[in-house]
Every structure is written in structure tokens, then in C-alpha cells.
Amino acid sequence: MKAHSPPLLAVAVFLLCQTAQAHISVVSGPAFAGKSQELTFKVGHGCNGADTFRVEIRIPDGVTSVRPLDSVFGKAVVSKDAATGKVKSVTWTKAAADVLPGDTQLYKFTLSASLPDAPFTPLFFPTIQSCRAADGTESTTEWVGTTPHQHDGNTGTTPTEEPAPSVFLYPARTPGWNKYTVDQHVHDLSVFNDAQIVWSGNAAYSPNAATQQLIAKEPDTQTLRELHPGTEIWVKY
Template structure:
């Protein structure tokens, strides 16, 4: 960690950008910290070519535990478990009588879970959306592509690229206000995962999501821009 940061930390600020949601997405009121309990909000922005959404099935990946779904105005939740009692999927189904003649609503589906203790990795939740016409005809859309993820370096985590990405969470390390030291076990090539940090240091390299601070980093003598982090690297991050 650089001991004398000069003007860099004076002007460093955390800039938050809005998340662009896919048609089936997951987010939460708090950041998804690795190893922590997380209240997930799965959102369904529209149905299928004008047909109303009737059922949503979300697969729970290995390593996600303590899953407890929330019944919603969309419908009641049912869980599937493996032989060990671990929840492997959650399905919300609307009463057929409540399916509308056309696709007009946005839906929220919630569950609480404990996330894996694997910071700087992506957790995918492959999701199946079933839509239904009033006559009973059903259409299925698979939001299951795990290619790449939002910040992954490797090109594929299980399937080929697709226009239907699975909802995913990029796990962040827990932190305290001030300086935090981490040993990064994953290859981090997209440093916007530190967009809520003031500054990131690795040896004589530094990064900030704040464009003003980043410009100062690039002008600081003896300091070069940090562009990626390799496994085993020790970093210092100020929040």
C-alpha cells in the first residue's frame, strides 16, 4: 500500500452506476458479499411475446445454502431439494385464473440465502420462465446462459454464449470503512467491481473508478495504472 497518497485520496470519491437488468435478473438492497446472508430480489420485466408470465423456476447453484423463498403477489413458492436436503430450485406459480389476457406487469420474486465464501466469483441462477395465453397455450423461455458473466475473465462457465443470460451475482469481499487488505484468488480483469471504492493499490499500481482520481494516478510519479489483478495478488482497497 502506498503510504503517502497525496491528492489522490483527497479527490477520490465513490461513484455508483445503475445496474442494467436483463429480462430476468437478480439484485438486492445490499451488496452481495461473499459468505454473507443475502436477500435476493429476482425481477421479471416482461412476459413472452405478449403472453403473461405464469411460472418462474430459479435453480439454486451449489454452494448457496439456507435458501428460504418469499411468497409474493405473483404466486406461492415451492422448493425442490436433493437427497441431502439442500434446496436446488424454487418455483413461483400464479393461479391460472389470475393470468392476464396480455403482458402488462413487472414482477418481484424474493428469497433469502447464504452466499458462497468465494469473493470475486460469479454465482449464476439459471431461470425458466413460462408464459401462458388465456386459452392455455404455454411458451417457455430459458434464461440459462452462463457464458462469461458480468465480470468473468474466462469465456464460459457452463454454456455457450446466448441472448438469454442467467441472472447472476458477482460476489464482493466483505469490507470495513477505511483500508482493507485482500489476497485475490481469482483473475479480476474488470476493475469496475471496485466502483464503490475510493482507490485500489497493488504494489506501485493503483486504480479508481473515479475518472478524476484515475487521471491523477496516471500522472503520479512512480505509479502506474492497475488494469487487472492476477490470482495470488495482495491488494489494498480503501472504502
């Protein structure tokens, strides 16, 4: 790790905002590899003016010990694989009498789960959103896209599917400096938006604009833009 000048560290502060996410997104904060935690999914809108009446969240491989919370829709229904007992999906369905005449509400759904021990990787939860208009017409949006370009706003590529809600799995952390070896290719360093600064050799990145400007001015220091497998990094939280 490169020795840091006091002015550079003095302005390295937390930046808590998150990058733009799918219209169905995970809003419960950072997720940690190999840990059990609650995940909250936000459904920000209905379908073309129609109210959401059912949400099905599919559970990816490696996620275990799934236990959902009931919601304003009522009780959660868990679907399991008959052979293995693994939870395949969780569905919340609103009673017909509670469906609203229009798309006016924001909904949240929460489940607890044990996450796979795969740090520096994204974890996708394909989600099926069903809506019902005032005249009874039903429609469905499948938020199931899991290819990288669908979560990279800089590619200019039109997604073929709506992006699935996802979390980025971080390794365990402590306040202060943390040393990691990245086993995956990380193209988008905005996954470190809740860190103060990231160092790799003589390259650095910070989500804080003032700190990033100082990095650019620091002698013999490069701007860190992506991480390759096998890269050793230091991250300050």
C-alpha cells in the same frame, strides 16, 4: 500499498451505479462470501409481449439455508433433493386468473440464503421464465448461460444462451481501507463499482471518472485493468 497524494484521495468518492445486467438480474446489492443474506431477483419483462406467469430459480452448489418469500404470484414452492435435502430450486407460479393480457408489469422475487465462502467469484442462479399470451400460448426463456463471455460486454461474442442472473461474491469489508489477496482472475474491475479506489502495488483503479483521470496523471502510477490469482490489493469503501 503506494502512498497517495491528498488531491487523489480527496476526489475518491462512492459510485453506486451497477453494470448492465441480464433481463433477469439480482438487484439487492453487493453479496458477501460466507454470509447469509436476502437476494432479490428482478424480472424486467415478459416474453415477446406475453405476461410472465412462472419463474423458477435454480439454486447453485454451495448455497444453503434457502428460504423464499411469497410474492405477488402467491406462495413459493421449494424443490429439494430427495437424498440430501438440499434445495434445488424455488418456483413462483401465478394463478391462471391473474395472468395479464400483455407484458406490462415488472416482478421481483426474494429469497434468503447462506452464500458460499468463495470471495472474488461469480455465483450464477439459472432461471426459467415462463410466459402466457392472451390467446393461451405459452413460451419459455431459459436464463442459464454461465460462461464468462456472456457477462463481458467487450468480447464481441454472441452468447449461445441467455445469461443467468448472478452475484459477485465480495469478501467481508469495513468502511475505509481493506486488504485482500485475490485467489481468482478478475477480468472486469466494474465489480468494484461501489468502492472509492483499488490499489495493487503501483497500479490503481477507480469507478469514479475524475479519480481515474488523476490516476492516469499520477507519476509512476499505472492504471489497474485486471487482477491475477495471488494479487494483493487494497480497496477503500
